[in-house]
Amino acid sequence: MEPPTHPPFNVERREVDERDSRVANRQDWDRYADEYQATHGQFLGDIGFVWGPEGYTEAEARILGPLTGRRALEVGCGASQCSRWLIGQGATAVGLDLSFRQLQHSRRIDDATGIPVPTVQGTATSLPFQDSSFDIVFSSFGALQFVRDLAETIAEVARVLRPGGRFGFSITHPTRWMFPDDPGEDGLLASQSYWDRTPYVEVDEATGEVSYVEHHRTLGDWVDLLAGHDFRIVRLDEPQWPLGHDRVWGGWSGVRGQFTPGTAIIAADLDPR
Numbered sequence: 001m002e003p004p005t006h007p008p009f010n011v012e013r014r015e016v017d018e019r020d021s022r023v024a025n026r027q028d029w030d031r032y033a034d035e036y037q038a039t040h041g042q043f044l045g046d047i048g049f050v051w052g053p054e055g056y057t058e059a060e061a062r063i064l065g066p067l068t069g070r071r072a073l074e075v076g077c078g079a080s081q082c083s084r085w086l087i088g089q090g091a092t093a094v095g096l097d098l099s100f101r102q103l104q105h106s107r108r109i110d111d112a113t114g115i116p117v118p119t120v121q122g123t124a125t126s127l128p129f130q131d132s133s134f135d136i137v138f139s140s141f142g143a144l145q146f147v148r149d150l151a152e153t154i155a156e157v158a159r160v161l162r163p164g165g166r167f168g169f170s171i172t173h174p175t176r177w178m179f180p181d182d183p184g185e186d187g188l189l190a191s192q193s194y195w196d197r198t199p200y201v202e203v204d205e206a207t208g209e210v211s212y213v214e215h216h217r218t219l220g221d222w223v224d225l226l227a228g229h230d231f232r233i234v235r236l237d238e239p240q241w242p243l244g245h246d247r248v249w250g251g252w253s254g255v256r257g258q259f260t261p262g263t264a265i266i267a268a269d270l271d272p273r
C-alpha cells in the first residue's frame with residue numbers, strides 16, 4: 001500500500017527555525033508532489049503561468065515586464081510550468097526547488113513537451129548563482145512563505161538580480177492569515193490576529209516531528225523587507241475571483257473569493273545603481 005501523502009497531524013502555532021522549516025517542507029513536498037501534480041497539473045498547464053488559484057495568468061497580468069531575451073530564475077519552481085511558459089515567450093529560465101520529487105515532475109514535463117527547463121535542487125535562502133546573473137527573479141506561490149529567514153532570501157534575490165532587475169512573486173494574501181483554511185462559509189469568520197506572526201505548523205501525530213510549516217508576514221512587513229533591500233515596489237495585484245470559476249484549491253474558493261482576496265502579487269524593481 002502507498003504511504004499516505006499527509007500522515008495524520010496536529011496543527012499548532014509555534015516558532016520553527018530555518019533548518020527545521022526546510023527539513024519539514026522538503027519532506028512534505030517530496031511526499032505530496034505526485035498528488036499535487038495529479039490534482040493541479042491540468043489547471044497549471046504543462047506550459048502555463050498562473051499566479052494563483054484565481055487562474056490569473058502572466059499573459060494577462062504582465063507582472064514581469066518584457067520577456068524576450070531576458071534571463072529569469074524561478075524560485076520554488078515545482079514542475080517549472082511557469083518557466084516553460086517564459087521560455088515560450090523568448091526568455092531563458094532556470095528553476096530552483098527544495099523538493100527532488102517536484103523536480104522529477106519537471107523532468108517528466110520537459111520530456112513530454114520538448115521544452116526543457118534547467119533546474120537545481122536548493123533552497124531560497126542560499127541561491128547557487130553568481131551576483132547579477134538574472135534580469136528577472138520570480139516565484140508563483142513558491143518558496144517565500146515556507147522560509148523562516150525571509151530577509152536572507154530577499155538579500156539573495158537582490159544579489160543575483162542585475163541592477164534594475166525585476167522581482168515578481170505571488171503569496172497567500174496576508175489578510176488570509178486571519179481566517180481558518182476552509183473554502184466554505186466557515187472560512188469567512190476571522191479567528192486569528194493578522195499581526196500574530198507565529199508560524200502555522202503541522203506536527204506528525206505519530207512521531208511528534210514538525211511535518212510542515214508556513215510563515216506569515218503582514219503587507220507592511222513585505223514593504224519594509226523589500227524597501228530595506230533596495231527594491232522599489234511597482235505593482236501590488238489582488239486578483240478578484242472570476243465569476244463562474246468553480247475551482248476549489250485548499251482554502252481558496254468562489255465562496256470566499258467573493259468577499260476577500262486570496263492572492264497578493266507583488267512586483268518590485270531593484271535599484272538601478
Ligand SMILES: C[S@@+](CC[C@H](N)C(=O)[O-])C[C@H]1O[C@@H](n2cnc3c(N)ncnc32)[C@H](O)[C@@H]1O
Nearest residue numbers: 029076078097098099123124140141142143146
Ligand atoms: C505551491 S508550490 C508552487 C510551485 C509552482 N509555482 C506551482 O504553481 O506549482 C511551492 C513550491 O515551493 C517549493 N519550496 C518550498 N520551500 C522552498 C524553499 N525553501 N526553497 C525552494 N523551494 C521551496 C516546494 O517544494 C514547492 O515545489
